[in-house]
Amino acid sequence: MSLLVIGTVAYDAIETPFGKTDKIVGGAATFISLAASYFYKNIYLVSVVGDDFSMPFLELLKSKGINLSGLQIKKGQKSFFWKGRYHNDLNSRDTLETQLNVLEDFDPIVPADCLDPSFVMLGNLMPSLQMKVLDQLKGKPALTVMDTMNFWMDTAMNDLKKVLSRVDVLTINDSEARQLSGEYSLVKASRKILDMGPRYLVIKKGEHGALLFNRDEVFFAPALPLEEVFDPTGAGDSFAGGFIGYLAKTNDISFENMKRAVVYGSALASFTVEKFGTERILDLSQSELENRIQSFIDLVQFDISLV
C-alpha cells in the first residue's frame, strides 16, 4: 500500500495583516504530504523543484516518511515562486508575483515502485499534469482525490472535466463549486458535480467549515473558531492531506469513515493557519492533535432525544 501525492513544492512570500515573510517553503504537495504524514508513512511525492530549493527541508520531508524519488530537482533552474498579500479579512488575497520557473515544462514521472498506489491525491495543478499522472498508473487505486481551483476552471475547463470524470472525490471551495456547477445552492451544485464523475464532493468553506456530499448523504464539519488566523496559505492543502492520510491509514472509504477524515482534515488545516507557511505542522505532537480533535467534538456535540 502507498499514497501517491502530486502537486507543487515551491517557495512563497506572504504578506498578511500580521507580518510578512521572505521566501519560505510552500506548495500544495508540501502541505498535503506533511499533513498526511501524521497518519501514514508510505507517501510518494511527485513534483519538481530547482536546485535553489532547500536541501535540509527535503531531508526533513524524508524523515517524515515521504519518499522523494519522484521529486525532480532541475539543475540550474529555480523553483516555482508565488508572492501574495492577504487582505484584512484574510478571505481574499492579491497575487503580487508568480514565477512558474521549473513548472513551465514539468513532466511528472511516477516512480516505478508506486505505479499501483492504493490512494492518490492530485493536488492543485494544471489538469493536464494531473491527467498525466493518472495515465501512468497500472492498477485502479482504492481512492483518487482531486483538488483544483477557479484558475483552471477559467483556463482549462475541458481538461479539468476529463480528470474529474476519473476521480472518486473532488475537493473545492464554495465559490468554485458554484462556478463549476452554475448553481448557487450548494445542494444543487453537489448533485451537478457528482454527475460529472466523482462519487464524493468536499466543499471547503474556510472559516465556515466543510461539507461532505455523496448522492444520498451530507455531512458538515465546522471550522474551529480561532483566536487568530495568522496565515491561511496551505489550509486547503493541509485539509486534503489530513483527509487522505487518515483514509490511507484506516484503509476504509465508507461514508462514516470519510466523515472522520473530514474532521481530521479540518484539524490539520486549523493548525496550519496559526503560523506562517508550514511552520505549525512541521512538528505536531500526538497530544496536540488529539486535543484539537477533542475541541472539534466538543464544538458540535449536543444531546437531543427525540421521543
Place this chain on the structure above:
Amino acid sequence: MSLLVIGTVAYDAIETPFGKTDKIVGGAATFISLAASYFYKNIYLVSVVGDDFSMPFLELLKSKGINLSGLQIKKGQKSFFWKGRYHNDLNSRDTLETQLNVLEDFDPIVPADCLDPSFVMLGNLMPSLQMKVLDQLKGKPALTVMDTMNFWMDTAMNDLKKVLSRVDVLTINDSEARQLSGEYSLVKASRKILDMGPRYLVIKKGEHGALLFNRDEVFFAPALPLEEVFDPTGAGDSFAGGFIGYLAKTNDISFENMKRAVVYGSALASFTVEKFGTERILDLSQSELENRIQSFIDLVQFDISLV
C-alpha cells in the same frame, strides 16, 4: 410563567430572485412569537399596528397561544411597512421603502399581568424602546435575550450598550459582532461583547450556521444545506423565537440546554426561508419539526474515539 416578546408587527413587500409579494405580514415580533409558539403557549406580544392590519392574522396569533393585550392598534394609522429586494446570492438586500407609520411614536406598554415574566425576548427595535420595556418590569426574569442590528449601532450605540448591559443573551450576526467589538476574530469579538454585559452571545451566520459563546465554552450549530433558500426575511427572528421558546418550555438555562435551544432555533429558521414571509411556519406539524431536528443531528454526527 410567561414569555414577553417585544418587536415589530408589520407589513413587508419582498422581492427575491424567485418572485415578489404584495404586502404580506412580517415583523420581528411576529416571527419570534410564531416560532416560540411551537414550544410554549403563554406568550405576551408587545407591539403596535395600525387599523389597516389584518384582523384574521391577529386571530391566528391568538389561536397559537399568543396574548395580544399588549398589542396597540392605532385607529386611523397605518402599520410599519418595509419593502426590500434581495440580491441573487440572497445574502444582501436593498431597502426600497420604509414607512415608519405607527412606529414613529410607539410607546410600548407591558400588560399588568406580564410585569414579572420569566423570559423576555427583546426583538430588533430602537434600543430606547427595548429599554422602556425593561424599565417597566417588576421582577428579574430568568433570562432576557436581546436582538439588534447594525442600523442601531450606527445611530444609537450608546442606548444599545445600555440595554446590552442589562440582558443575559445577545443575538447578532457575524458582521454586527465585528462592528460592535471592533475585532475581526469572532473569538476575540465574543470576549469583548461578553465584557459589555451579557453572559451569552449567539452569532448568527445565516447559511453558515450559528455560534454560541459563554466565557469558557463555544458551541457551533450548522445551518441545514437547503435545496433552495426562497426568502431569508425573518430567519434571524425565527431563530430567536425557537431559541427562547425552547428555553421557556424547558425552563433550563444551562449551557447544555442552550445548545439544544440553538439547534431548535436553527430548525425554525430553516423552515422560514423555504417560503415567503411567515407562510412556512404558520402550521408546522410535530413530525415535520422532529424530522428537521433529526436532519440537524445527522448532519453533524460523527464518531471518533480518542484512546
